[in-house]
Amino acid sequence: MLASLRPDGALVCTPNHTHVALSKELLKGCVHGLCEKPISIDSESGQELIDCAEASGRHLLIGHHRRFNRFVVAAKNALPSLGKIVAVSGLWTIYKPPEYFEPPMEHPAHVVRASTEKTISQRGHPAEEGATITLKFANGIVGTFLLSDAAVSPHHFECGTGENPTITAEGRDAYRIFGSEGSLSFPDMTKWSYVGRKGWTERLNCEHVNVPEMKIPFELQVERFVAVIKGEEAPSCSGVDGLRAVTVCEAVKKSIADGCPVEISIGT
Numbered sequence: 001m002l003a004s005l006r007p008d009g010a011l012v013c014t015p016n017h018t019h020v021a022l023s024k025e026l027l028k029g030c031v032h033g034l035c036e037k038p039i040s041i042d043s044e045s046g047q048e049l050i051d052c053a054e055a056s057g058r059h060l061l062i063g064h065h066r067r068f069n070r071f072v073v074a075a076k077n078a079l080p081s082l083g084k085i086v087a088v089s090g091l092w093t094i095y096k097p098p099e100y101f102e103p104p105m106e107h108p109a110h111v112v113r114a115s116t117e118k119t120i121s122q123r124g125h126p127a128e129e130g131a132t133i134t135l136k137f138a139n140g141i142v143g144t145f146l147l148s149d150a151a152v153s154p155h156h157f158e159c160g161t162g163e164n165p166t167i168t169a170e171g172r173d174a175y176r177i178f179g180s181e182g183s184l185s186f187p188d189m190t191k192w193s194y195v196g197r198k199g200w201t202e203r204l205n206c207e208h209v210n211v212p213e214m215k216i217p218f219e220l221q222v223e224r225f226v227a228v229i230k231g232e233e234a235p236s237c238s239g240v241d242g243l244r245a246v247t248v249c250e251a252v253k254k255s256i257a258d259g260c261p262v263e264i265s266i267g268t
Contacts, residue, residue, distance in 0.1 A: 002029040009229050011063075011222075012036060020045045027056040034225045036063040039242030043250055046243040053239055059228050061235045062242030068220035071161045071187040074211040075177070078191065083181025090145040090175045093130075093153035098123070100149075111248050112138050112264050116255035122150045133252055134261075160187035163217070184209065 001007075002025070009032040012022050020040045026033045033053075039062050040046035053060035066072055079085065119130035130148030137143065154160075154172040162169030173185040182193030189209040194202050214220065227233040235241075251262040 007031055009034065009225060016041050020049045023049055023060065024052045027052050027058050027060065030056065030058060032059045032229045034061045034063060037242060038246050039239060040246060043243060043247045046246050050239040050243060059235060060239040061225055061228060062237045062239060063221060064237040064242065065217040065221045067236045068217035069161060069163060070211050070214040074189060074209055075184060075186050078184055078209045081182060082177060082179030082184060085141050085177060085179045087141060087178045088143040088175065090143065091155040092157060092174065093146065093148045093151040094156045095152045096149040111135050113261055114248060114251040114255050114264060115261035116252045118256045119148055131252065131256060
């Protein structure tokens with residue numbers, strides 16, 4: 001392709017273990033790349049890809065498409081009204097049917113400290129079925145996250161947002177963000193705050209945060225990619241952002257293996 005056609009940009013939507021090699025080839029061929037997540041299967045090769053992008057002078061974007069989800073955008077816009085964020089809580093609990101684990105399959109692992117306990121294995125597969133994770137963020141926020149793909153539950157991103165058309169949308173909460181001036185549950189978008197004086201004996205006000213209609217996240221992601229190539233906008237999710245996600249996932253897996261908290265050094 002590079003010998004016969006020189007596109008401005010290309011999408012890398014191949015199996016995870018090929019992301020780095022193909023993206024490198026594109027970047028070295030002076031082609032901007034939008035690589036599907038995860039950026040790599042380990043942080044070392046992910047850093048090599050970032051270095052390659054910097055040397056090539058081309059943009060490397062990572063396809064964390066939920067940054068363009070309308071519920072995520074609405075929640076981000078509502079954060080200032082919550083005051084100083086203190087803590088976050090997340091759930092991703094769903095039952096994946098046995099056929100999901102039939103070959104071929106890949107199980108990528110999708111913060112400054114991580115402490116993790118693995119859930120009970122019910123299927124006997126080598127891939128982790130779930131975990132409870134405690135995270136410490138660089139700005140002092142703490143977070144707890146419970147993950148399981150072997151539990152019957154409506155508390156997960158897909159069920160709450162309707163992003164996946166094959167999963168019935170129920171509008172249940174999956175994340176909760178707690179701030180000094182209010183709290184927000186997501187994606188049911190319920191906000192709690194005091195109208196006047198704050199205090200545990202005062203009445204809390206409940207309101208619904210509006211979620212405007214938007215294009216589907218994948219369309220918005222590609223539109224941003226085009227705008228980045230044209231020099232009109234900055235990447236929503238850069239290679240560095242993608243590497244941070246992989247680094248945190250490595251720390252989570254190491255914490256499971258070692259049975260103790262893992263400090264995370266992410267650099268840039």
